[in-house]
Amino acid sequence: MLRGIPREYLSRLHRDGILERASRGIYYLPDTELTEHHSLAEAIKIAPKGIICLLSALMFHELTTQSPFEIWLALDRKAHRPTSDGISLRVVRFSGRALTSGIEEHLIEGVKVRIYSPAKTVADCFKYRNKIGLDVALEALRDYWKSERASADELWKYANICRVANVMRPYMEALV
DSSP: OBTTBOHHHHHHHHHTTSSEEEETTEEEOTTOOOOTTHHHHHHHHHOTTOEEOHHHHHHHTTOOSOOOSSEEEEEETTSOOOOOSSSOEEEEEEOHHHHHSSEEEEEETTEEEEEEOHHHHHHHHHHTHHHHOHHHHHHHHHHHHHSTTOOHHHHHHHHHHTTOHHHHHHHHHHHO
8 A cells, every 4th residue: 555545446447547656656637737847756755764974965956967877875884785777776875964964944846855955966076086076076065165055164064074075175176
């Protein structure tokens, strides 16, 4: 049962064209207005304990020109890896304060989606620069610095939490 609706009934509604199936266990009405962030809401429905991070968070906060083809999702080191047949997930493992700090909640299509804040996302980009590329991390830092929500104190706080303060220091000094 999904929200009190038997699976057989959902299958029948899908077969009759009343519901569209996004992926396993995720259905929506055909005339539903989907936003540009629809895939983020889908990812959180698949992995409710996940947090949108790195390239996907950069895209959400408009801090990059990159357009990732997969959703970047942060999970606890011990959490079960979600499986999806309709959406491509890229799971990265976080732990401790690096996992729990800097989380914002946004409502996307009626779904509460947890996304790392812009400052936390920039610090994470430097932490995972070998996975996403130093050029992406530098672009994120420049775009963050140009934005009106930029705060050096907040960025420095997350750089210390993510243990990348020494890596980020020369780049931050160059921007100031």
